[in-house]
Amino acid sequence: MKNINRRNFIKKTSLSAAGLAAATTFPFTGSAQDTRPKSALYMGGFAAQKLETVRIAVIGVGARGPAHLQFAASLPGTEIVAICDLFEDLATKWAAVVTEMGKGQRHQNIATYFGDEDKWKLMLEEVRPDMVFIATNWVNHAPMAIEVMNKGAHAFVEVPLAISIEELWKIVDTSEKTRKHCMMMENVNYGRDELLFLNMCRQGVIGELLHSEAAYIHDLRTQMNEVERGTGSWRTYHYANRNGNLYPTHGLGPVAQ
Known part of the structure; x- marks a missing residue:
């Protein structure tokens, strides 16, 4: 498994799942190709050396x-x-x-x-x-x-x-x-409610899971007025210039577990 080219694997499986039509608009560029040095080591399972302080x-x-x-x-x-x-x-x-x-x-x-x-x-x-x-x-x-x-x-x-x-x-x-x-x-992965539901799923309390949906629904219009030092000084520009869910992991993180 360590020798699998992860970038090409992700690219191919994503495109085959989405279909050729979606592939024409998916933002893959040359950077999706594996140009890493061969000495690069996969970090899955890696544990850094223990520090006393x-x-x-x-x-x-x-x-x-x-x-x-x-x-x-x-x-x-x-x-x-x-x-x-x-x-x-x-x-x-x-x-x-x-x-x-x-x-x-x-x-x-x-x-x-x-x-x-x-x-x-x-x-x-x-x-x-x-x-x-x-x-x-x-x-x-x-x-x-x-x-x-x-x-x-x-x-x-x-x-x-x-x-x-x-x-x-x-x-x-x-x-x-x-x-x-x-x-x-990703703090939502570790919220009390999310961990409660995760534990219920793992314990089989609510039966077999067949389908899940996730979203990020959060009214943050008040932040747009925080222009002196708050997030309104920069976050609003992301809303204006980027079309999409800017916090996908808030919804997908707990569901993915």
């Missing part, structure tokens, strides 16, 4: 980032070493919150980076974290994840992981090359 950095502490930051800080064996955001007050605020959480024993002397869109790169160079949470606007997700892995850290990325097929393959290539994990943090 996981040094963690966070990029983006506006909306989603603080939840990841506080959750990671609460886990044993973690150390928050750096926080990066465009805005100084957000970076310093959450550094202070997490420092207090450490009660003088952990998460001390957290480095903060702010004021420039490329400060996260300086953070990676200076701090050299073991893993990085990425909770920024969508266009930055893939480039940041790729650079994080290239700098020797594992990447944990908010939904969506990327905004194009080409970016997704670059992430796969980089993960295989660097032997670093890259995970999309």
Whole structure:
């Protein structure tokens, strides 16, 4: 199985399932061909070496980032070493919150980076974290994840992981090359309701599943007015320029399990 050309396999099975008519509009490009070096190793089943203390950095502490930051800080064996955001007050605020959480024993002397869109790169160079949470606007997700892995850290990325097929393959290539994990943090997979229904399905409580449908129905018009620092400053443009379900994994993730 390890020798199977996954890109061509996915391409051929997708096209045969969709039919030739759909194939004419499916956005496969030259990047769908396998141009990876032969030394690339499949990451399925890979487990990184255990670390006694996981040094963690966070990029983006506006909306989603603080939840990841506080959750990671609460886990044993973690150390928050750096926080990066465009805005100084957000970076310093959450550094202070997490420092207090450490009660003088952990998460001390957290480095903060702010004021420039490329400060996260300086953070990676200076701090050299073991893993990085990425909770920024969508266009930055893939480039940041790729650079994080290239700098020797594992990447944990908010939904969506990327905004194009080409970016997704670059992430796969980089993960295989660097032997670093890259995970999309699809929170809906792990919600209490979703796990409840998943357990019911596995226990056979509701009988045999024959068909499933999934969708992402979420009224986010209020976010369009958050233009100063909120998602309205960038997310609205995705709605205007991209026709489709921008969060397909919210619905498909739990159903796929």
